[in-house]
Amino acid sequence: LAGTSLIGAIIGGLAALLALFTVTDATVRGQAFTTALLPVAGLPVLTAAAALHDLPVARDLTFLAVVGAGVYARRWGPRGHSLGVFAFMTFFIA
Known part of the structure; x- marks a missing residue:
């Protein structure tokens, strides 16, 4: 992490945690x-x-549009839910 910004490291860490916890596909x-x-x-x-x-x-x-798209993406099951939550949280933490 030498030479990188703390904010970038935190956003990257949160993105990794989101990837771990939101992806719930069956296989x-x-x-x-x-x-x-x-x-x-x-x-x-x-x-x-x-x-x-x-x-x-x-x-x-734009935030409202991302929230709406994230909710709409749930219609595609676990994959849509994961992508919608990830997009929302990415916008929210930025």
């Missing part, structure tokens, strides 16, 4: 696939949160 193969999809859900949300940090109205509207 190991399904869990591996869902885990591989987590960056697809998390990185765009993290980028949006960082880019909109100084624009409170846009940031809050």
Whole structure:
């Protein structure tokens, strides 16, 4: 961790814990696939949160959209639930 920011290390640690606790697929193969999809859900949300940090109205509207998308993703079972929770928490901690 030498030379890295404390905030980056904390966000990375929280993302790792979220990956561990939210992926609940029934099979190991399904869990591996869902885990591989987590960056697809998390990185765009993290980028949006960082880019909109100084624009409170846009940031809050985007947050509401992420929450809505996360709830809607639950319709795809455990995988959708995991990706929705991961996207929400990534935006929330950013």
